[in-house]
Amino acid sequence: MTTPENPQSVYEAVGGEETFARIVRGFYAQVPEDDILGPMYPQDDWEGAEQRLKWFLAQYWGGPQTFNERRGAPMLRRRHIEFPVNREAALRWLELMRNSLDQIDEETIPPTYRHAIWEHMERAAAMLINQPD
Numbered sequence: 001m002t003t004p005e006n007p008q009s010v011y012e013a014v015g016g017e018e019t020f021a022r023i024v025r026g027f028y029a030q031v032p033e034d035d036i037l038g039p040m041y042p043q044d045d046w047e048g049a050e051q052r053l054k055w056f057l058a059q060y061w062g063g064p065q066t067f068n069e070r071r072g073a074p075m076l077r078r079r080h081i082e083f084p085v086n087r088e089a090a091l092r093w094l095e096l097m098r099n100s101l102d103q104i105d106e107e108t109i110p111p112t113y114r115h116a117i118w119e120h121m122e123r124a125a126a127m128l129i130n131q132p133d
C-alpha cells in the first residue's frame with residue numbers, strides 16, 4: 001500500500017510485471033475450456049486478451065500506464081457491454097481468478113496485498129454485471 005513511510009506501489013511490492021503476468025496466465029489457462037466464459041472471448045486472440053488484462057491490472061496497481069497508452073481510458077463497464085455478463089458469469093470469472101491467485105505463494109503476494117487485489121476484482125466483477133441470470 002502506498003504510504004508516506006513506504007512510497008512503493010502495490011505493483012512493485014508484489015513483484016511487478018512478472019507477478020501480474022502470472023496472475024493473468026493462470027486465469028487464461030482456464031478460460032478457453034470454461035463453458036460459460038470460454039465462448040465469450042476472441043478465439044483467435046487469447047494472447048492479446050491476456051495481455052490487455054495484464055496491462056490493466058498492472059496499471060491499476062501503480063505500474064506502467066501501458067493500458068492507457070495502447071487501449072485508451074479503461075471504461076470497463078462500457079467495454080463489457082457487448083458480453084453477456086450475468087451473476088453466474090461474474091462468479092465464474094472470480095472463481096477462475098481465485099484459482100490463479102491461489103497458485104501464487106504468500107511471499108510473492110503477502111496477505112494485505114492479496115486482499116486488496118481480490119477486493120478490487122470482486123468490486124469490478126459486480127460492477128460489470130449487465131444482465132439478469
Ligand code: HEM
Pocket residue numbers: 037040041042048049050052053056071076079080083084085089090091093120121124125126128129
Ligand atoms: C464479470 C465477469 C467478466 C466477464 C464475463 C469478462 C469478459 C471479458 C471478455 C469476453 C473480454 C474480451 C477479451 C479481450 O479481447 O480483451 C474482456 C476484456 C477485458 N476485461 Fe473482462 N470480464 C469480466 C470481468 C472483468 C474484471 C473483473 C476485470 C477487471 C478487474 C476485467 C477487465 C477486463 C479488461 C481490462 C479487458 C480488456 C479490455 C480492452 O482492452 O478492450 N474483466 N472481458
